[in-house]
């Protein structure tokens with residue numbers, strides 16, 4: 001095969017990660033732990049409305065109920081950070097590991 005002939009090239013190992021082909025199998029994915037302060041929560045419900053996979057509200061008091069303190073997906077990590085930013089009472093803390 002000439003250098004210009006790529007039609008039969010095996011692309012299964014093609015690097016699309018932007019890492020220059022580096023082995024990323026040992027790279028730890030960031031994790032988070034979410035904590036909530038029920039005493040600080042003023043029952044606004046922004047968290048549950050924004051990310052119902054992570055937060056709910058107590059039906060009696062309206063205060064936050066944390067559904068998953070250690071979500072695994074990056075999308076939920078981003079959502080948890082957003083909820084912490086949106087909470088008007090500072091009742092949500094996201095700790096990065």
Ligand code: SF4
Nearest residue numbers: 041042044045047087
């Ligand atoms: S956004 Fe904050 S104040 Fe509102 S329910 Fe959630 S934790 Fe409570």
